[in-house]
Amino acid sequence: MRIGIIGTGTVGRTLAGKLVSLGHEVTIGSRTKDNTAATTWAEQAGPRGHGGTFADAAAFGELIVNATAGTVSLKALQAAGAGALAGKILIDVSNPLVFSPEGEVGLDPVGTDSVGERIQREFPQARVVKALNTMSAPVMVEPGRVPGEHNAFVAGDDPDAKAEVVALLEQFGWPAGSVLDLGDIKGARGMEMLMPFWLRLMGHFGSTDFNYSLRSAG
Template identity: 70%
Template sequence: MRIGIIGTGTVGQTLGTKLVALGHEVTLGSRSKGNAAAADWAERSGPLAHPGTFAEAAAFGDLVVNATSGTVALAAVELAGAENLAGKTLLDVSNPLVFSPTGEVTLDPVNDDSVGERLQRALPDTKVVKALNTVNCEVMVDPGRVPGAHQLFVAGDDADGKARVVALLTEFGWPAADILDLGGIDAARSLEMLMPFWLRLMRHYGHADFNYSIRTAR
């Protein structure tokens, strides 16, 4: 499959490297042409990896990943172009984390809105699916870093879009039974609000190789 990734940071490069290893062709998109991070990643990753702009990555991909920060995600997809994303599935892995000068973390938006919902409103012809934002990028592509059964969550208004994302997640090694569908894209609010708690857990454990394991009586 052809996959476009919007964002050249650690998350985007980690996802891109895994996707190329799985045999997918990937364009890693940056804000401007000739971005050094995208070019270096493509050179390291082989013939299935390409550098590009946000717009080129969006146009290239049959499925597109938003791997930018949640606070700039809307601006990034605007540069990517709604016409390049129309009819496609957009996997949003972002979190709207805002760090104060003293290190305190807040979210923007929060509670009555989410990045996932804002992206869906901005891209009515795109199937926005929220997933993977509740784990570290290394765990995203290698769930075996955390022993035992543990869960991922997906949210989105389009069933076909979610099915495409779930299929991709199973390629990463996530068992389908451990991927929980939380319903519409409004569920992105609760998924994004997990992140301050996740950061507290990371400080507690001293590493990011952990995840949530949901137990139920039925």
């Protein structure tokens, strides 16, 4: 599959590397074509890895991943182009973290809205699925870093798009049944609100190799 990744940070590069290793062809996009992170990654990735702009990545991909910071995701995707996103699955991995002058972590939006919902409203023809934002980048692509059974989540309005995302996560190593469907795109609100809590847990554990494990009594 051809996959376009919007964003060249740690999350974008980690996902891109995993996808290439699985045999997918990936274009990773940045604001400018000469972005060092994108060009360096492409040089190291081999013939299935390419660098370019946000628009290049969106036009290339049959499936798109938003791996930008949540506070700038709409601008990045607007630069990618609504036409290039139309009809495609768009996996939103972002978190809208904001930091006070005192270093306290918050979210914007929060509570009654989410980045996932804003993306779906801005690009109504895209098939937005919120996923993978509740863990570190290494755990996203190598769930075995955390012992035992633990969970990833998806939320989105298109059931078929969610099923395709779950299948992709299974390629990453997530066992069948470990990915929990939280319903429509409003489920992104709770997923994004987990991130300040996750940062507290990171401080407690002193590591990013942890995740949520949920069990039902039913």
